[in-house]
Amino acid sequence: MQAPPPERRFAAELDALRAEDAGRRPPGWLLSPQQVVRFIVGGGSAGGVEISAKFVGDRALVERAVVTLAGQRGLLLVGEPGTAKSMLSELLAAAISGTSALTVQGTAGTTEDQLRYGWNYAALLAQGPSPAALVPSPVLQAMRRGALARVEEVTRCLPEVQDALVSILSDRRLAVPELGDEGVVEAAPGFNLIATANLRDRGVSEMSAALKRRFNFETVPPIADLQLEVDLVHRQTVAAVQRAGEALPVDLQVLTALVTAFRDLRAGRTDEGWAVERPATVMSTAEAVAASTSLVLQAGWFPERGGPASLLPEHLLGVVLKDEPKDRARLIAYFDGPVKRRAERDPTWERVAAARGALIDG
Ligand SMILES: Nc1ncnc2c1ncn2[C@@H]1O[C@H](COP(=O)(O)OP(=O)(O)OP(=O)(O)O)[C@@H](O)[C@H]1O
Numbered sequence: 486m487q488a489p490p491p492e493r494r495f496a497a498e499l500d501a502l503r504a505e506d507a508g509r510r511p512p513g514w515l516l517s518p519q520q521v522v523r524f525i526v527g528g529g530s531a532g533g534v535e536i537s538a539k540f541v542g543d544r545a546l547v548e549r550a551v552v553t554l555a556g557q558r559g560l561l562l563v564g565e566p567g568t569a570k571s572m573l574s575e576l577l578a579a580a581i582s583g584t585s586a587l588t589v590q591g592t593a594g595t596t597e598d599q600l601r602y603g604w605n606y607a608a609l610l611a612q613g614p615s616p617a618a619l620v621p622s623p624v625l626q627a628m629r630r631g632a633l634a635r636v637e638e639v640t641r642c643l644p645e646v647q648d649a650l651v652s653i654l655s656d657r658r659l660a661v662p663e664l665g666d667e668g669v670v671e672a673a674p675g676f677n678l679i680a681t682a683n684l685r686d687r688g689v690s691e692m693s694a695a696l697k698r699r700f701n702f703e704t705v706p707p708i709a710d711l712q713l714e715v716d717l718v719h720r721q722t723v724a725a726v727q728r729a730g731e732a733l734p735v736d737l738q739v740l741t742a743l744v745t746a747f748r749d750l751r752a753g754r755t756d757e758g759w760a761v762e763r764p765a766t767v768m769s770t771a772e773a774v775a776a777s778t779s780l781v782l783q784a785g786w787f788p789e790r791g792g793p794a795s796l797l798p799e800h801l802l803g804v805v806l807k808d809e810p811k812d813r814a815r816l817i818a819y820f821d822g823p824v825k826r827r828a829e830r831d832p833t834w835e836r837v838a839a840a841r842g843a844l845i846d847g
């Protein structure tokens with residue numbers, strides 16, 4: 486399996502946490518709030534199983550998210566692309582409900598059926614509306630089971646479709662009128678919603694006020710600390726290279742330069758205080774992992790190209806050049822400013838700067 490869900494990937498950790506959990510669990514939850522947070526941010530070992538750090542960032546944010554989910558409002562994780570909103574929502578669902586699979590992926594084509602219920606038309610025609618003909622959405626399944634449902638990219642759905650969630654969140658009940666009295670599903674304890682929204686797509690601004698009021702918003706920021714981001718990109722690069730069936734070396738100096746470049750371009754400013762013109766593209770941690778992995782594989786498979794530092798500029802260009810042709814000029818300006826200055830005193834940056842030619846068109 487290319488990407489097992491967290492409840493499977495971290496099954497041993499979850500079992501160990503459950504076994505040692507002495508805390509009080511909110512109704513319908515598999516773990517106490519304290520152990521949910523510990524599962525996500527990592528911490529010590531439980532019954533000999535190390536609890537790994539998964540989400541890197543503000544512990545208080547994770548605590549607030551957990552508190553929200555125990556209450557009567559949904560949780561909406563908002564932020565720039567690639568800030569681990571989806572990952573965090575999967576981890577929360579895996580820890581609290583034991584499954585992250587009750588998910589609706591929001592798109593412009595998402596219909597109300599996908600948030601409420603649909604019908605199996607063959608069964609409907611044969612026997613009329615009956616529970617057997619009902620096709621429950623992941624949200625309805627979560628209500629029945631008392632589990633968390635996830636709605637990814639909720640703001641990509643049309644606002645009137647999003648609004649199907651209003652009554653679910655406020656009444657905690659979903660009526661299927663065709664089934665009469667039998668058709669009223671009351672949410673079991675433990676049910677709640679986690680939605681994610683990306684600030685770059687269709688914005689949260691178009692969400693109805695009614696729906697906004699039923700969510701607690703949490704903004705997930707990019708990783709604040711350079712060293713934490715370097716460590717994360719390093720860990721994930723090593724894992725991705727392994728998944729490609731390779732045991733190639735990861736040059737930590739080059740990886741640090743790559744992450745530093747991402748941060749400079751993201752922030753519009755370097756740690757030295759030099760101004761940088763920001764490209765329109767998002768320079769996310771997730772993209773840094775992808776670029777760093779490609780860099781390691783290319784340097785290993787095609788060594789005649791001169792090693793990872795020489796390959797860095799072209800991989801950076803691949804990330805930067807997506808939305809706007811002008812971003813190429815911005816990246817070149819970054820090379821002619823900060824990169825050039827660093828190259829005067831740092832051999833890694835010197836090798837990076839020497840490959841500036843890869844940025845020039847044609
Ligand atoms: N703070 C972080 N802690 C751990 N991993 C992170 C962090 N930020 C980014 N990542 C990495 O980025 C990957 C992408 O995250 P994810 O897909 O969850 O982002 P997202 O915010 O949902 O993005 P999008 O808005 O594009 O859907 C994660 O799987 C992880 O590898």
Ligand SMILES: [Mg+2]
Binds near residue numbers: 637
């Ligand atoms: Mg996402």
